[in-house]
Amino acid sequence: MKHRAIGAVLFGVGVLLLALAAGLVFVVTPALTKLPYDLKAATSVAEASGATFLQINNGSIKINNGDLRSTVRVNQLKDETAKLGGDLDGKAVVWQVGQTVDRVDNKELVSAYGAKLAMDRVSGEALKWQGQWLDDTGQRDTGVQFAGQIYKFPFNTEKRDYKIFDRDMRQVRDAKFSGTENIKGIETYRFEQVITDEPLNLDPSRLTALLATFAPGATDAKLVYSNQRTVWVDPVTGSYIKVREVQKKVLTPNVGAPTTLLDADFTYNDATITASADRAKESRNSLQLISVYVPVGLAVLGLVLMIGGLLVARQGAVVTAGEARHRADVPPAPTRYDEPVVDEERPTAEQPAVDREGGPLSDEIPPASTNWRADDEPTVPTQRPASDEREKH
Template sequence: MKHRAIGAVLFGVGVLLLALAAGLVFVVTPALAKLPYDLDSSTSVAEASNAKFLQINDGSIKINDGNLRSTVLVTQLPKETANLTGDLDGKAVVWRVGQTVERVDNKQLVSAYGAELALDRVSGEALKWDGQWLDDAGEQDKGIRFAGQIYKFPFNTEKKDYQIFDRDLRAVRDAKFAGTENIKGIETYRFEQVITDEPLNLGDRLTPLLATFAPGATDGKVVYSNKRTVWVDPVTGSFIKVREVQKKVLTPNVGTPTTLLDADFAYNDATITASADRAKDSRDSLRLLSVYAPIGLVVLGLALLAGGVLMGRRASAVAAGEARHRADAPTRVEEPVRDADATDERVEVDRQGGPLSDEIPPASTNWRTDEESTVPAQRPAVDDEAEKR
C-alpha cells in the first residue's frame, strides 16, 4: 500500500507539472508578449552630421548647415489607457510621443511635434481612436488617422513586408523585409521603406516659403523623399536602430528649386545600446517562461510520471506475490478418512480411559474396594420397634 500511495502521488505531481508547462506556453507567455500597462518612458536620439535644413527663428526664414540632433520621448498614459472603451478596452495602450530637432552647436530649436495615439498591445499597430491627435504646426490636428507600424513592430516579427506610417505624408507606405543583421548581439530584421518625390500637403505654410525662396512664383509644391531603414528585434518588435535619409525640396512654378532639408539621421551609439539592452531583458524573460521553464517542467513531469508508473507496478507485483504465497500455504491439517468400524473401535478404546484420556470415569456408589476399606460400613437401618426395646 505504501508503494502504491507514493506512486499515485508521483504520478499526480507529474501531471500537474505538465499542465503547468502547458499553462506557461499557452497562457502566461501570450499574456507577457504584449505592451505592458506600466511601460517606462524611453528616449531615443538620432543625429545628422553636415545637414542642410530650414530654420525659422523670430520670423526669419533661412537655410542653414550644421549638425542636428533629434530626440524622441515616448510616454505611456495610464489614465487615457484605462478610459479606453469598446474594442480598444484591454487591447490597446495610449502613448504620448514628442520629438524635437535642434542644432548641436547652439541648441536652437529647428522643428518639433507632439502626438497621442493608441497602439495595439500585440501587433504594435496604430488603432483608430477618437482621442488621437498630431501637432506639428502649432495646432492639434484631431482629424489625423494613424495606422500601421509607427514606433514598434509586432511581437514575433516575421520576415515579410509591413506598412510604416510616415508623419510627413500622414499615410502608410510599404516597408520591405531586406535581410538580417547582428547588432549588439541581437540578430535583427532589417526593413526598408523608400519614399521618392511625393508632394506634401503644407496648406498655408507653403506661402511664406514661396515668398522667401521664389518671389516670382504663384504656385509650387514641396516634394519629399525618405529612405527609412529600421532594424527590429524580431522577438519583441522593438526598434534597435533607425536611419532616415530625408530630403525636402521646394519646387516653384517659376524659379529655381530650393532644398529645404537634406539630412541623414541615425540612432547614436548610446541609443542603440540602450535599445538592445531593453530588448535583451524582454527576450530573456519571454524565453525563460516560453522555452526554458516549460522544457524543465516537462522533463521533470515525465520523470515523475515514469516514477509513479514504476512504483505502481512494483506495488502490484508485491501484492501479487503475497497473494500467491497465501494461496500456496496450508491453512489446516486434514484428518485422514477412516471407515466406520475403525472409527467405532477407536472410540471404544478411547472410552477405556487412561492417564492421558480426557474421558471422565463414572461416579462410584461405594467408597470401599474389595481388598480394603478405610471407611466404616454403614449400619443397617433399625426399625422403630427394636429401637424402642
Template sequence: MKHRAVGAVLFGGGVLLLALAAGLVFVVKPAMTKLPYDLDSSTSVAEARNATFLQITNGAAAINQADLKSTILVTPERDKTAALSGDLAGDAVVWRVGQTVDRTDTKELVSAYGAELALDRVSGAAVEWSEGYLDDSGTQEKVPYAGQIYKFPFHSDQTDYEVFDRDLRQTRVAAFKGTEDVNGLEAYRYEQVITDEKLPLPADRVGLLLGALAPGATSGDVVYSNTRTVWVDPVTGSYLKVREQQKKVLVPNTGAQVTLLDADFAYNDETVASSVERAKESRGQLTLLGVYAPLGLAVLGLAMILVGLLVSRDRGRGVATGRHAANTAPTRVDQPVVRDDQRQSGPLSDEIPPASTNWKSDEPTVPGQRAPRSDSDRS
C-alpha cells in the same frame, strides 16, 4: 496503504505540473507577446552630421548648416488606455510621443512635434482612435494613423510592411531586405523609399516659405524624399536601429529651387546599445517562460506521473504475492504418505520409530523383556 498514498501524491503533483506548463504556453506567453500597460518611457536619439536645414529665428527664415540631434520620447498614457472602450478596450494602448530637433553647436531648437495615438497590443500597428492627433505646427491636427510607426509586430515576418510616414500622413511600403547583426543580435532590415512626393501642406504655410525664400513666386510645392531603414528585433518587434536620409525641397513656380532639409539621421551608439539590451532582456523572458519553463515542468510532471504509477503498481503486486503465499503454503497434510518400510530412524531423523515388541537391549541398565509366562507360572 502508505505506498498507495505516495503514488497518488506523485501522480497528482505530476498532473499539476503539466497544467502549469500548459498555462505558461497558452496563457502567460501570449500575454507577454502584447504591449504591456505599464511600459516604461523610452528615449531614442538620432544624429545627423553637417546637415542642411531651414531654421526660423524670431520670424526670420534662413538655410543653415550644422550637426543636428533628434530626440524622441515615447510615454505610455495609462489613464487614457484604461479609458478606451469598444473594440479598443483591452486590445490597444495609448502612447504620447514628442520629438525635438536641436543644433548640437548652439543647442537651438530647430523643429518639434507632439502626437498621441493608439497602437494594437499585438501587431504594434496604429489603430483608429477618435482622440489621436499630430501637432507639428502649433495646432493639433486629426491624423488617420495606420501601419507600423514606432514598433513592428511580435515575431515579425520576413515580408513587407506598411509603415506610416509623419510628413506624408500616409503609409508607404517598407520592403524586407534581409538579416543583419546589430551588436550581437540578429535583426531584420526593412527599407522604405519615398521619392519626390509632394507634402500635403496648407497653402498658407507654403506661402510663407515662398515669401521668405522664393520672392516673386506665386505658388509652389514642397517635394519630399526619404530612405528610411529600420533594423527590427524579430522576436519583440522593437526598433534596434533607425536611419533616415531625408530631403525636402521647395519648388516654386518661378525661380530656383531651395533645399529646406538635407540630413542623414541615424541612431547614435548609446541608443543602439540600449535598444539591443532591452530586446535581449525581453527575448530572455519570452524564451524562459515560453520555452524552457514549460518544457521543464512537462518533463518533471511526466516523470512524477510515471513514478506514481509504478509505486502504486508495485504495491499492488506485493499485496497479491503475499496473499498467494499465504494461501498456498504447503502443510504436512499435503505431503505424500510415507509407508512403514520407507521410514528411516536415527539421530538425523525426526520420524518416530514404529512401536515394536521384539526389541531388546544389551545394556545392563535397560531391563530385558520378560519371557512369556508358562501355564505353570500362571498357577
C-alpha cells in the same frame, strides 16, 4: 497499500506540473507578447552630421548647415488607456509621442512635433481612435488617420513586407523586407521604405513666407519630399534596434531656382542602439524562460513523476500479490485435534514397530482400559500373604 498511495501522489503531482506547463504556454506567454499597460517611458536619439536644414528663429528664416540631434520620447498614458471602450478595450494602449530636433552646437530648436495615438498591443499597428491628433505646425490636426507601423513592429515579426506610416505625408508606404543583420548580438530583420519626390501639403501662410524669402517673384510652389527609411527590428519583440532616415525636402517655385529646405542623414546613436538591444535581450530572455525553458522543464519533470508513480504503484501491487501467494502456499500448523492418532501397537509404513521394554520406569502410557478398575473389584487392595503363611497353606 503504502506503495499505491505514494504512486498516486507522484502521479498527481506529475499531472499538475503538466497542466502548469500548458498554462505557461497557452495563457502566460500570450499575455507577455502584448504591449503592457505599465510600459516605462523610452527615449531614442538620432544624429545627423553636416545636415542642411531650415531654421526659423525670431522671425528670421535661414538655411543653415551643421549637426542635428533628433530626440523622440514615448510615454504611455494609463488613464487614457483605461478609458478606451468598444473594440479598443483590452486591445489597445494610448501613447503620447514628442520629438524635438536641435542643433548640436548651440542647442537651438530647429523643429518639433507631438502626437497622441492608439496602438494595437500585439501587432503594434496604429488603430483608428477618436482621440488621436498630430501637431507639427503649432496646431493639432485631429483629422489625421494614423495607420500601419509607426514606433514598433509586431511581436514575432515575419520576413515579409509591412506598411510604415510617414508623418510628413500622413500616409502609409510599403516597407520591404531586405534581409537580416546582427546588431549588438541580436539577429535583426531589416526593412526598407523608399519615398521619392512625394508632394507635401503646406499651410498657405507658411508657403507665402517661404516664397517671400527664397523666391520673391514666385506666386506658387510645391514642396517635394524624399526619404529612404531603414529600420532594424528585433523579430521577437518587434522593437526598433536601429533606425536610419535619409530625408530631403526641396521647395520648387514656379519662378526661380529650387531651394533645399532639408538634407539630413539621421541614424540612432550608439547609446540608443545599445539601450534598445539591451531592452530587447531582456524581453527575449523573459519570453524564452516563460514560453520555452520553464514549460519544457515542468513537462519533463511531470512525465518523470507520472512514470515513477505508475512504477511505484505497480511494484506495490506485485509485492501484495506475492505476499498473498506466500500465505496461500504455507500450510497451517497442525493443531492438537488435527494431528493423526498414532496406534503404537499397529505399525505402519510411516511408523514401523519398535520393540520397547515395559516396566515401572518406562515412559510408556498404558492403555486407557488399565486406568480404570472393574466395578466388582474391591476398592481396598488385599494384603499379600507372607511366604511362611503360603507354605502353611
